[in-house]
Amino acid sequence: xxxxxxxxxxxxxxxxxxxxxxxxxxxxxxxxxxxxxxxxxxxxxxxxxxxxxxxxxxxxxxxxxxxxxxxxxxxxxxxxxxxxxxxxxxxxxxxxxxxxxxxxxxxxxxxxxxxxxxxxxxxxxxxxxxxxxxxxxxxxxxxxxxxxxxxxxxxxxxxxxxxxxxxxxxxxxxxxxxxxxxxxxxxxxxxxxxxxxxxxxxxxxxxxxxxxxxxxxxxxxxxxxxxxxxxxxxxxxxxxxxxxxxxxxxxxxxxxxxxxxxxxxxxxxxxxxxxxxxxxxxxxxxxxxxxxxxxxxxxxxxxxxxxxxxxxxxxxxxxxxxxxxx
Amino acid sequence: xxxxxxxxxxxxxxxxxxxxxxxxxxxxxxxxxxxxxxxxxxxxxxxxxxxxxxxxxxxxxxxxxxxxxxxxxxxxxxxxxxxxxxxxxxxxxxxxxxxxxxxxxxxxxxxxxxxxxxxxxxxxxxxxxxxxxxxxxxxxxxxxxxxxxxxxxxxxxxxxxxxxxxxxxxxxxxxxxxxxxxxxxxxxxxxxxxxxxxxxxxxxxxxxxxxxxxxxxxxxxxxxxxxxxxxxxxxxxxxxxxxxxxxxxxxxxxxxxxxxxxxxxxxxxxxxxxxxxxxxxxxx
Numbered sequence: 001x002x003x004x005x006x007x008x009x010x011x012x013x014x015x016x017x018x019x020x021x022x023x024x025x026x027x028x029x030x031x032x033x034x035x036x037x038x039x040x041x042x043x044x045x046x047x048x049x050x051x052x053x054x055x056x057x058x059x060x061x062x063x064x065x066x067x068x069x070x071x072x073x074x075x076x077x078x079x080x081x082x083x084x085x086x087x088x089x090x091x092x093x094x095x096x097x098x099x100x101x102x103x104x105x106x107x108x109x110x111x112x113x114x115x116x117x118x119x120x121x122x123x124x125x126x127x128x129x130x131x132x133x134x135x136x137x138x139x140x141x142x143x144x145x146x147x148x149x150x151x152x153x154x155x156x157x158x159x160x161x162x163x164x165x166x167x168x169x170x171x172x173x174x175x176x177x178x179x180x181x182x183x184x185x186x187x188x189x190x191x192x193x194x195x196x197x198x199x200x201x202x203x204x205x206x207x208x209x210x211x212x213x214x215x216x217x218x219x220x221x222x223x224x225x226x227x228x229x230x231x232x233x234x235x236x237x238x239x240x241x242x243x244x245x246x247x248x249x250x251x252x253x254x255x256x257x258x259x260x261x262x263x264x265x266x267x268x269x270x271x272x273x274x275x276x277x278x279x280x281x282x283x284x285x286x287x288x289x290x291x292x293x294x295x296x297x298x299x300x301x302x303x304x305x306x307x308x309x310x311x312x313x314x315x316x317x318x319x320x321x322x323x324x325x326x
Numbered sequence: 327x328x329x330x331x332x333x334x335x336x337x338x339x340x341x342x343x344x345x346x347x348x349x350x351x352x353x354x355x356x357x358x359x360x361x362x363x364x365x366x367x368x369x370x371x372x373x374x375x376x377x378x379x380x381x382x383x384x385x386x387x388x389x390x391x392x393x394x395x396x397x398x399x400x401x402x403x404x405x406x407x408x409x410x411x412x413x414x415x416x417x418x419x420x421x422x423x424x425x426x427x428x429x430x431x432x433x434x435x436x437x438x439x440x441x442x443x444x445x446x447x448x449x450x451x452x453x454x455x456x457x458x459x460x461x462x463x464x465x466x467x468x469x470x471x472x473x474x475x476x477x478x479x480x481x482x483x484x485x486x487x488x489x490x491x492x493x494x495x496x497x498x499x500x501x502x503x504x505x506x507x508x509x510x511x512x513x514x515x516x517x518x519x520x521x522x523x524x525x526x527x528x529x530x531x532x533x534x535x536x537x538x539x540x541x542x543x544x545x546x547x548x549x550x551x552x553x554x555x556x557x558x559x560x561x562x563x564x565x566x567x568x569x570x571x572x573x574x575x576x577x578x579x580x581x582x583x584x585x586x587x588x589x590x591x592x593x594x595x596x597x598x599x600x601x602x603x604x605x606x607x608x609x610x
Contacts, residue, residue, distance in 0.1 A: 052420045099601045107419055108362050112551050113600060116593040119548050123593070127586035239544055243427055250424065284438030284540070291432025298425040299413050 015163060019156045027155050029272060033264045034162040035224045038169040040249040040260030042216035045173065046209050047246070047254045049189035050106070053210075055114030056217050056245045058121035059089040061237025063218025064225035065125060065132060068140045071149065073131070078150040082222045089218035090211050092117070097210040101203050104192070115239065122238035137232030140225070150226050158227055165223060166261070169216055173257055176212070185209065217245075247294045253304025262306055329459050331581055336462060338577025339570070343470035344531060346569035348546060349553040350477055350562060351524030357560020358497040358517045361411055361422045365430035367547030369406075369522060372433055373399040373529025374538040378446050388450060396526035403522020404515055411518075412511075430543070437540035445537035452534060469531035476527050477566060480520070484562075493517055497560050549576075549589070552596040558606020568607060572596075 019027055043056050066088055067081030076084075096117055100110055126134050145153045152158050176182065187195035188202050196202050225231045234240055244267070252263025267290065274286045301308050352366045363369070373395045380391035410425050452464040484490035496503045496513050504510050536542065553572055557565030572592050579588035603609055 050418070050420070052424070096597065103601060103604055105600065105604055108423060109555065109600065109604065111420065111423060112362075112555055113597055115548055116552055116596050120590050120593045120597075123586045123590045127584060127590065239548060243431065246424065247427065247431070283443070284435035287431050287435030288439055291428050291430070291435060294428030294431060295410055295425050298421055298428065299410065302417065302421060 019159045024155060027159060029268055031155060031159050031162045031227060032224075033261065033268055034159075034166040035220055035227060036248070036268070037261030037264035038166045039217050039220035039224070040245055040252065040263055041166075041169050041173060041257075042213045042220065043245045044249045044254035044260045045176065045213040045216075047249055049185045049206075049209065051206065051209065052107075052111045052246070053114040053213075054111045054239075054242050054246060055116070055118030055121075056213075057237045057239070057242035058092065058114075058118045059214045059217035060221030060224075060241065060245075061121045061125060061233065062089045062092060063220070063222035064231050064236040066218075067222040068138065068225055068231055069131065072138070072141050077148050078222065078226060079148070082219055085222050086215045086218045089214040093211045093214035094207065097207050098203075101206040101210075106192070115242070118237065118239060118242045122233045125233040125237055132231075132233075135233060137230055137235075139230050142229065150223075151229070161223065162227070165219070169220075170257060172212065172216070176209075177257075247290070249304075250302070251294060251297050251304055253306035253308075253310075255303055256306035256310060259304050259306040263304070266305070331578070333460050333462075334577045334581035335574065336460060337466065338574045340463070340466035340470045341577060342570035342573035343473035344466075344528065345546075345550065345553055345573050346566045347473035347476050347524065347531070348528050348550045349557065349565040349569050350480060351521040351528070352550055353554045353557065353560060353562060353565045354480070354493075354517060354524070355521040356554055358493055359407070359411065359514050360419060360500075361426070362551065363406070363426045363521070364423050364547070364551075365406075365426045365433060365543075366521075366525060367543035367545075367550060368430050368433040369399050369402060369525040370529045370532060370546065371437065371538065371540065371543045372402065373526045374533045374536075374542070375437060375441065375446075377529060377533050378448055378538050381448055382446075388448070392530040395529055396523050399526030399529065400519045400523035403525065404519040406522070407515055407518035412514075430547075434540050434543065441538075441540065443540060445539045447537045448533050450534060463535070465534040469535065472527070472531055476524065477562070480524070481562065483520075489513075489516065549592060552593065556596060556599055556607055558608055561606055561608060564606050564608040571607075 018030065022030065039056070039060065043053065046053055063082070063085035066085030067078045070076035070081040070084060071078055096113065100113055105113060125132050128134070129136075132138055140149075140151075143149045143151060145151065150161070176185075184195065184200045184205055187198065187200060188205060192202055221236050225236055228235075248263035248267050249260040250263070251266060252261065253259030256262075270290060271286045274289075278285060297304065303311070348367070348370070352363060355361060355363055355366075376395040376398050377388075377391045380386040380394055381388050386394070406426070406429065410429065411422055414421050414425060452468070455462045455464055455467065484494055492503070492508050493513055493516070496508060496510060500510060532542075532546075549572060553568045554565055556568035556572070557563075572595075575592045575595065576585075576588045579591050599607060
């Protein structure tokens with residue numbers, strides 16, 4: 001246990017020191033890894049308990065467009081716009097999640113319902129082209145460096161915002177994956193009927209996980225758009241990004257705390273290195289490799305990269321006194 | 327009645343035939359193997375590229391190119407099952423869906439890599455039929471008829487042949503059928519090939535109406551899954567009914583408002599219907 005704590009403290013110190021030593025380009029990548037990583041982690045909240053959502057792009061889109069539109073149209077600061085987007089995402093998750101879980105819609109069916117939800121949000125963004133710019137996308141009105149607008153010329157401030165958010169999401173995950181709550185959710189993931197019989201309120205546990213996951217995804221989408229300063233229905237909503245969330249989380253390992261972040265690191269560095277190596281003449285190369293990797297991951301290592309790493313580490317460690325949870 | 331609305335309704339019927347055909351192949355696989363090929367529409371895209379390539383670059387006659395594409399996509403379906411689905415048949419069903427999702431990414435980006443993001447057209451212009459005041463695209467009518475013929479053919483195959491009976495039986499009880507001497511593995515492979523073949527047939531019909539581009543699958547994929555589920559898992563007849571309901575919504579709402587709004591309504595209707603009738607619109 002102390003080993004892990006020391007490692008965590010060292011890791012944190014390294015992360016705080018990072019923006020002062022890293023060249024701007026790499027800092028740019030790391031900020032994206034943190035922001036996407038926290039979205040993937042939020043997806044993993046549900047994914048690891050067997051609730052596979054193929055529509056998390058919906059929540060990302062709701063979050064990103066709510067705060068950006070409030071800022072552009074009414075000058076409302078993202079400090080209010082982001083919570084507003086989260087509230088909308090929560091509402092959406094309740095409207096979809098409650099009846100779904102009440103009627104025991106799981107597996108394929110839940111995946112397809114969320115896929116439809118993702119389509120609805122993406123299409124509404126496109127249909128509202130008079131306000132949202134449609135498929136062409138939109139940019140938040142730029143005002144230079146301003147805390148009120150959450151816009152910074154210097155990447156360091158943004159890095160610390162991203163880092164704080166990412167740590168907060170890991171905190172939520174830690175809180176949710178200990179004690180009774182985790183036991184309850186795991187029981188639900190394995191056998192819902194048995195969990196119900198054991199006195200677990202399956203419905204409220206599932207709705208809670210879905211709502212928390214949606215809220216974080218909305219916040220992440222909003223801050224991500226705020227950082228990139230460009231919103232497009234393809235990049236912050238829709239099927240493409242929804243699937244990307246799923247696969248990055250799985251590739252990294254959704255059962256491990258840092259797995260989805262590793263997934264974000266993997267996909268972003270793959271994208272970037274191929275872009276740097278081959279330029280734009282090779283569009284699609286990254287995703288081609290990515291697609292093949294995903295198939296291999298799901299067949300050969302469904303617990304993802306970190307899942308395998310943890311398994312290997314455990315083999316070299318003396319068995320702990322109490323039985324491991326996983 | 328408004329003549330343009332009538333035209334929209336007619337076009338809806340035509341689209342319905344096409345969607346029914348798309349849903350049919352997916353439904354067969356969904357019903358028999360209990361796997362959702364989330365990359366189904368991308369198989370259609372692959373077929374469309376095959377036709378485009380054979381017809382435009384190698385100057386094959388169109389029908390020959392179509393036959394080759396059907397065979398090619400059928401083979402692809404078989405290989406997809408053998409290499410990707412079979413190793414993980416025993417794991418959680420959602421894993422199979424996700425593995426085919428990897429294939430979706432692969433096909434989409436591989437097509438981008440090979441052909442770029444250009445819209446490509448086979449360059450076949452079919453005449454427009456005038457029915458009184460209504461203009462009807464011959465390509466759509468052809469697609470509609472071919473879709474119905476394909477559906478009828480599949481129905482006859484499943485209802486009348488020995489193999490078809492085995493496929494239907496295995497979709498009802500996969501454990502018992504194994505004990506009765508049905509080679510489950512072989513049936514799954516054949517079903518996958520047929521599912522792929524139907525995607526190939528859909529490709530032949532789509533290529534006459536739409537330009538090919540790597541992301542065309544995203545236009546048809548999601549709506550096809552919804553139709554499948556609405557029709558009821560493995561229920562062919564339900565799938566056809568659902569296809570016509572969805573296509574009419576898309577056509578009529580699209581006529582009054584916009585295409586996006588019509589799809590939004592179709593997806594919202596799907597979400598509402600699945601909550602009311604989780605086992606499909608025809609379920610008792």
